[in-house]
Amino acid sequence: MWPPGEEQCLAAKTLYAKKSGMLYTTNKQVAWAADGGPPGVMTVSIPFSAIKAQLVNPDTAKNIALRVTLKPDADGKETNHSFVFPGADAVATREQFKEAIRRALAELQGGSTPGTPAASSGGGTPVPGAGNGVRPARPPANRLPEAIQLRMELLRSDKDLQRLHRELVMAGHVTEDEFWANKKHLVDTRKIHRNQKKGNASAWLDLRPVTEEGRDVKFTLTPQIIHAIFFQHPSVKRAYDAYVPDKLSESIFWKRYFKSRFFHRNRAVASTLVESDDIFDKCLEEDEEAVSGVKRKRIDDISALLDLAATEEDYEAVERRPDWPMVPGRIESARSLIKRFNHHSEQVVKALRERSKRATEELNMANEITITDLRAAETSSRILLDIRDQGRYFESQASSVKGGSASGSDAAEISRFYQRFAAETPTLRNAMMRNADVMAVYSELNETIRRSGQDSQRSRDHVDRIPAATLEELKSCQRTGIELLRHFWASIPSTAPQKRAKCERLIESLATVESRVQATLNAVTTVTAEDQQTIRQFLDPLHASIAKARETLQAKPALPAV
Template sequence: MWEAGETVAAQGVAVYRKRPGILYFTNRRLAWVPDGGLAPTVSVKHDEIRVQYVSQEGAASTTMRVAEFKPDVKHTFQFTSNTAIQEREVIKGLISRIIHDRLLRASGGGASSANGTPGPSGGSGASPGASSVMSDASTPGTPKAPLQARMGGPGPAGLRRGVNGAGGVDVEMQTRRALLAQNRELSVLHTELVVGRHISENEFWETRKSLLRNKAAIDQQQKGQSSAWLDLKPQTGESNDVKYVMTPQVIHSVCQQYPSIKRAYDQFVPDKLSEAEFWKRYFQSRFFHRSRSGRGANEPDDEIFDKALEEDEEETRSAPKRIKLDHINRLVDLSTTEEDHLESYLTPDGTMNAGKTKESKEAMPLIRRFNRYAQRVLNSTIGPKRPFTGPESLDMSGVERAIVMEDLQEQKESSKIILNIQDTRRYFESQGGDVKSSKIPDGVDPEDILKQFYRDYTSHEVVLNKPFAIPENTFDTLMRNVKSNRAKLLPPKDGSQLLPPHLYQEALSCHAAGNEILRHFWASTSMDKAAKHLRMIESLKKIRDENVKSLMIQASSLGTDCLDSMKMMLKPMLNGIQKALKHADSRPKPPVRKLA
């Protein structure tokens, strides 16, 4: 049924034209085999797949439609198993990668192979009381994907490596498409401006470089190791047979955590042992049960995994290689002051020597295993090591900045310019202000001024026990203040409450498009961007005369309140467009050259 060298990456139970069968995705094609059939009835090679469609979430059936480049050739598959959604999503992701790789090849970029797609693996066993492995996708008799594919082979990470390389343009285009797919508002704005030919593609993304950088940084982050392999709990079937579920993530984590297991896998699978038999013996070995309730001593001997256990213990028992400390800062390098502590009358602390006592010897392998795992996590976080350059470690400027304390240094007197004032009287008079303007005029007695002030103060009578009328304008002012305060407490009636949803979204899109064009307008006022400036003027006029006018007509047909709400929403943008066009009219026009 399968060609030489063909491997299955994923499969699922699917109905095609009301006939049950199995849909396979291999490294060469998409094939559907009916139940009981010996050959694929539907076979679509990777290069023949044009596009795929899937049913929405929550639909009555889980379907997938694959269209070929041939006219009117489409295949619809309906997944019917209990894990129909999971099976469809796996195949959907593989087809998406094939289509994406073809686009990259067409544009000159690199592409990753479908062989590097992680696929489920494992075996099955049903002997009562025996440990076994239950696979979630593979079935006996089908070719299995290579181990490198299930253990994180080449995939999207290969694309990320090209961010700063030759494939940087392709990766940037991929990042743009991802942003548009994730942000609906950005996608609508892109359609309004770029598809509407107001601005070009590069001009649209020129003001959103921060979004591209953040998206690229998120895509470059490596996913941490899954903790699913730590929670391998047995499942008991109806016949009391114990089963373990092995997923690609669990296999990848186990082989990454224990290199001896990976070496044994590469050596014995599939030439000497099947994959199911290999993992079945793994779950029955001392290697698996050594840290689980002390069952490791009671397990039977196994030549493969006993040897892997010895190799793993030897790796954890051996002391780690001593690293070079040439690039370490001398303030944190404890070995630089080792010679200062040779002559000492104190007894050495034996607890600081790892592996000297019985308790520490037993704990050393576990501690080194934890350290090895922590080192792997740290290396994946900080990235590749930088090459060491000798002169950099001998630079003492950083050490001097750390050990020199400014408070202990001798204070040097700063040079000062002495203020030499010859006539101090004139200086203080200028600081005191105009004294002459506060003098009492000639011929006026100060006592007469005080007496007049006293008579005015005593003759003024304040009667507080008599009623007086409040002017009407005071009541009007108070009423306006009360209404204003009450309006502030009530929720505002904006366009989302008065306008229909579709009209409100159109108004938001128009407002966002107008503001975007205004930004490009004011950024193109220099003489070297005169052509773009003229394009922005035409786009602003088009927004004002076509888009805004159409929205006003639709709002007026719904009533006065809707029209007023639409005017209120678009007023800031219209004011900005009016100021921009006024600035463009007042700007001097470039001289027109006459042809001789």
């Protein structure tokens, strides 16, 4: 329906020139298509670049309208397009379209926020100071409502949902709110994913050259990589803030970074590629001091269960030697690298603790040094069972466990079963079935499986002979019918008059779907009658479900008019 690169944002039922149709907004234009017109053909198409202003009438007006004024043409003439929003949610729907147009105009003007004037109805009283009955609209929000943004993100990310939205909402079968009422779980899930804050990556950043041409080495920097460098090396972040952009440009800063000893300190590269740099040599010193622990900040709020120095006085008389895994390596470069890894892990854990730690949280030393197993057992509040005659109570319980007194018929039945079981002699060596009977059953099963496979292949052959456009249209009819049935069965239990009207409207839409299916099948002339019969069998469950919905609505008594 839309050309490549253009995506639909909003769609709603409106009236234009007293004709019913659908109003759309995309990322490029405002469009309106009349009901019953050719599919995909827009009666009115207004690019955002051609819009001069938009006007709205008061919310209390009889007809809730939105007027779009175009820029003057070569003759200086302005053109207006007015769209009337019907229904109980007309004001809310108009506000969504007005906000979408405002944002589009603001983006065209370089991020400015143009005012959106609102025109009062022709017979209304002019508002003082507005001039000619035109009053300024309420200041719009800086962005679309969050619910609208979540819906747009879902439509952009899910092509199947976008296709279903186009087949239902844009075709006028259901309204925008009705469509999303059954998709609330998708919107809620999208909101959770959107508001979820990602923590800092714990992986060690290892930048490798993308291409090497002779002595030219190229690296790719993205905002995520730069953020990781700043997180892993705070000294580089301080140098960046001090020199960029007042003293050095950003590109020169990073070129010097990739040539410095700071970057190549643990890499096996030729010494000719490493240059001495005042900025990053200082960063190297600061980083080594932070890693070696000379200027490490004292941690005062360390947990008592993790502080090994807290109980050091208890082991003064004990001779302790570090185990061999605790002895540092003898290679200085390896020790430096291990210290850097440990320092990076400490930064990740520290960032996680600072994010999860509450501002009002206080360290409770008593709770940390108290072992749960050494605490006294806490008595829980219980309701005592007051039994006056305990003997009779336990006797009744014992009799119920033993089964009580069985009836005479039950005892006789059990005795006959025992006698028959004891007198029976097992004959496990004798076959229960003849070999001929077993082979007959196996032959019948194999024949049934073979016929089932042939039928499946025959059905696939019938489907393969259907033109692709016809098959896609039939799939569209089935998707639309199933979704309309879902809306119908969600509304039929209600006794509200508006729900009854909605069910009747959905039944009419389902009848339209059946007509589309029949018209599509009649239009196919390149397939045989057998192929058409197979297709009809595939669609029989849909027709049966629609017939059941129609029967249910007819059996439900209509509510008396109020």
